Amino acid sequence: MLTENEIKELEQLCLENRKNILTMVYTAKSGHIGGSLSSCELMTVLFHKCMKHSIGGIGSKDYQSRDRFVLSKGHVSPIYYSVLAQLGFIPMDELETFRQVGTRLQGHPSLWCPGVEVATGSLGQGLSMACGIAMSLKLDKNPAHVFVLLGDGELQEGNVWESFMNAPHRNLDNLVAIIDRNRLQIDGSTEDIKPLDNLSDKLKAFNWEVLEVDGHDISAIYETIEKAKQVSKPVAIIANTVKGKGVSFMENNAGWHGKAPSKEDYDRAMAELVG
Numbered sequence: 612m613l614t615e616n617e618i619k620e621l622e623q624l625c626l627e628n629r630k631n632i633l634t635m636v637y638t639a640k641s642g643h644i645g646g647s648l649s650s651c652e653l654m655t656v657l658f659h660k661c662m663k664h665s666i667g668g669i670g671s672k673d674y675q676s677r678d679r680f681v682l683s684k685g686h687v688s689p690i691y692y693s694v695l696a697q698l699g700f701i702p703m704d705e706l707e708t709f710r711q712v713g714t715r716l717q718g719h720p721s722l723w724c725p726g727v728e729v730a731t732g733s734l735g736q737g738l739s740m741a742c743g744i745a746m747s748l749k750l751d752k753n754p755a756h757v758f759v760l761l762g763d764g765e766l767q768e769g770n771v772w773e774s775f776m777n778a779p780h781r782n783l784d785n786l787v788a789i790i791d792r793n794r795l796q797i798d799g800s801t802e803d804i805k806p807l808d809n810l811s812d813k814l815k816a817f818n819w820e821v822l823e824v825d826g827h828d829i830s831a832i833y834e835t836i837e838k839a840k841q842v843s844k845p846v847a848i849i850a851n852t853v854k855g856k857g858v859s860f861m862e863n864n865a866g867w868h869g870k871a872p873s874k875e876d877y878d879r880a881m882a883e884l885v886g
Contacts, residue, residue: 612833613660624659625651625652627693628651628655629858629884630884632690632693633872633884634706637871637874639710639871641718641871642871643686643687643868643869644868644870645861645867645869646684646687646762647689649793649855649856650850652828653789653826655829656832656836657789657832661836662756663676663677663678664726666700676755678756678757679728679755680758681731681738681758682720682731683731683740683759683761684760684791685732685734687762688709688718689709692706692724700725701716701725701726718732729744735765736770738778739773739774741758742786745786748785749781754785755785756786756787756840757787758789759787761788761789761790762790762791763791763807764796766790772817775817779817779818784843786846787846788848790847790849791826791852792810792849792850792851793826793853794854795854811849820842820844820845821848821849822835823849824848826851826852827852827853835848836848854867857883860880
């Protein structure tokens, strides 16, 4: 259980991440705000409290024992880069280079960036990558966990369901799939485009352990992920979130899926994000 001070620290880190997301996309005039904001608490708690890291990289004594992370919804790289900067993988001022020519911080994660395990961006492939990594760890008898963050819109890809079928067959109890269930994708509502509900029942039918959580409740997220790490089968966490969370005029608005804010929008959004 997190202490009151830990929760306050994580709240401040989330606030910093939201400001970084807005600034990165505004400066680049390109990027994905909505899904980055909806997964802010998920990524902040996961990276700061639940995962084992190896900042030193290959050659470090803790490199092999590190947990692995796959950002299947690779377009929300702003939140990924922001948490990596908070942890010291990259300098904080490097966030200013997001999506610039020659940057390590590409629009979708690439291996140029320290802390990135796999290059992602083509939706629907991240879970299969995570399955492969998890299988490799088990063959090596490595107790590390593999975490993968998926968008709910990308669950419309067939490759995802092949992976959902494969993981229990391979007994991948070291795999945790976190689904950012914000119910919006680039073209609108997921339920209008291709309904996913009842998502929990679907995943249980594929023999996954399913946990649900408020994806903006820091304490609940931490407890749910920690519980998932103890389950003896693959775990899917359905995190119910709000797209654009934290900025009133972006919340539940599919138009902010991949849109850069104007100067007026940026100033208005930043004014709402006060600590």
